[in-house]
Amino acid sequence: MHTMWKGAISFGLVNIPVKLYAATEDKDIKMRYLHKECHTPIKYERRCPECDKALESEDIVRGYEYEDGKYVIMEKNEIEELAGEQNKSVEIVDFVELTDIDPIYFNRSYFIGPNENESKPYMLLKQAMEESGRIGLAKITIRSKEHLAAVRVYEKGLMLETMYFPDEVRDFSNVPDIPSELKVSTKEKKLAKQLIEHLTTKFEPTQYKDERREAILALIESKISGNEIKVVEEKPKRKVGDLMDALQASLDTGAASKAPQKKKAPSRKKKVAK
Structure with missing residues (x-):
């Protein structure tokens, strides 16, 4: 597994x-844009519209637009120097309960592995966190960006979850058309709760698959092999009159799909009297 960051976890005077x-990977199917006539992959060119010429990497700098059309230039080394020694440190500032953090704050997951010959302090932190039931709230700089992060126990080791800072999470009050108060009937609520109970199960991640990706891969394979492409027709959705009908229909359909199938009794041949 490729190492994408090296540094140290620090809390108190412990280092x-x-x-x-990287703990996750994007399995989205990547496709290239081609020229329709000759199927040649299209190249995208970095070009300055003012000077009307192509640019190389060394010709490009980063700038912050502080007014319309006005930029302050930021050199790469200036940004890196601001981070200082924190660039290579996961500094745990607090220990908290995992349930105290809303999932909206979590961004990306990374496995934490011990450095060479540093397994003992690594396992000490892992076991201490495991027994205390706490997670570490930390700060880390990855690729010139500072992140809030959660350090937690995962399976046999530790995991780091980068998090959004509070000012990066948008205010829900900006969502339009959310009713402040809306009464629902007791019957509607009862049916909704029954439907939730009926669909409640233990989370088994292997049960869930990216069906769209599998269908695209099957289509690609069919095109490569020259087989006839079969398009699966979408099942027509059942129309329901109102919310009560929809809830009841969902319960009825769900009950039928989850009901155990009865085994057919073995057929008995009638004895023919001699």
């Missing part, structure tokens, strides 16, 4: 050298 590894 534990660690490495970060």
